[in-house]
Amino acid sequence: MLKHLYHYITDIKLKYKIFGAFLGLTITLLGYIELISKTIIASDGTTLHFGKTALTIDVSGLFSFWPLLGICIPIFFFSWLVTQLVISPINEMQKEMAEVISGNLNVSISSHHKGEFGEMAELFNLMAKSLKATQEELHRSNQELEQFAAIVAHDLKEPLRKIMFYSILFQENACGDPLSKSRIQNIIDVSNRMTTLLNDLLEFSRVSQKKQECEQINTTQMVTLVTSDLHALIQRTGADIHIAPHLPTIEADPLQMRIVFQNLIANALKFHRPNIPPIITIEGQLRDSQHVEITISDNGIGFNTEDTLKIFMPFKRLGNAKDVEGTGLGLSTVKRILDRHHAKISVTSTPNTGSVFSLIFPISSIGDPPK
């Protein structure tokens, strides 16, 4: 109750509307008083004397429709007038603030307002200008960072490629010395790992830099394509993959979605239990009226629930995953991509039983619902 009262007291728009209404009422009443002060009502209540003029009217109808309308019109007129004069700058400010919230910083409030509103408008314009400058600086800085990542990755890979290539040549010329061959193989393996790390790092940094080109994606087709890319790994692990025939169509950047499914399915293949071939199931369903869900479940090594947050952090690798090849950037890249698509990822997992990764896309980005 007090909260509502406080709201009414502090609501500036409401106050000015009431003020306008009172102003209208006061002016109307003053008009009536002025009128009444110049009239004399006869004892029979029917004759009005305006100055020296006598007029016979029925004053019993003073509070009937037309006089009441005569009161109401000025009330509404002045209420509207005050609203226009006082509240319109507030409305304008609200509108421009909404623009800023929606990400448009090319806003400015017209400078014709005087007084406090003028000062507020000036401060608002300065704030928007400052935000825009900060945003531009951030954009420029991000671009520099992207270029830096690309240059570092490229320039580090070049000498690495040389190390690897000459190691291969040396290995061939090691004249059957097994120790030398093994040591050179170590150099090649380490160089390969470094190359993978640089590629993943570059991919991770590129996710937020690259312009998204969204289109309708048939996820059944995409997942099938990804599994064919992973054919060698599937063969090696003896995996059994079940893809539901009618996964939902989503609207997303196809290149980035391919990275998402590639990472999740490759993880499900790589993190399998010893001597137990992976069984992976990919399904899709309408989660609620607002969301659609795609799940990727496996029978792999799994992990403890308390590690759920860790797995999406860059370079974080869980204890039971140390023996599996990887850089610790895959799932953080997946999360970054899904964040950009306003989609969510969640996971439930049980050690030595398996994991279920759930991708939830907002319905606004969905084409056909799953059948």
Added chain:
Amino acid sequence: MTHSENPVPQAHKLSILLIDDDALMSEMVRYALKSDITNVVLHVYTDIDIQLKNINPSLILVDLNLTSSDGEATLQKIREIFPHHAVIPISGIAPLRIQEWEALYRLEPFLSKDNLLQNLHAIVQKKRT
């Protein structure tokens, strides 16, 4: 710099043009094709040169990170000289716009230098057939 060595008549050899200012790349290409090198004529240039007009390669490998020009400028110049030849863009990392360029300049799929040793031989064999 042009290399040709072997008993197979020049006319039957597959002509490959490599444009890359990284000296290692010509070594890597030769190594990748070592089992078939006698059937290949490898032309190596470090830049887009006017003399390229005298070559009629079956396959062009072009680095998108030449010191002298950026990726798109390189592809434009290549297409001016070789409007209809098969061009494979190569680089240490795939440029952000590679898919767009592949369509725009009618390129063969991008080949990462990381995978050149494993894949080049198969690509050349496919080209030969």
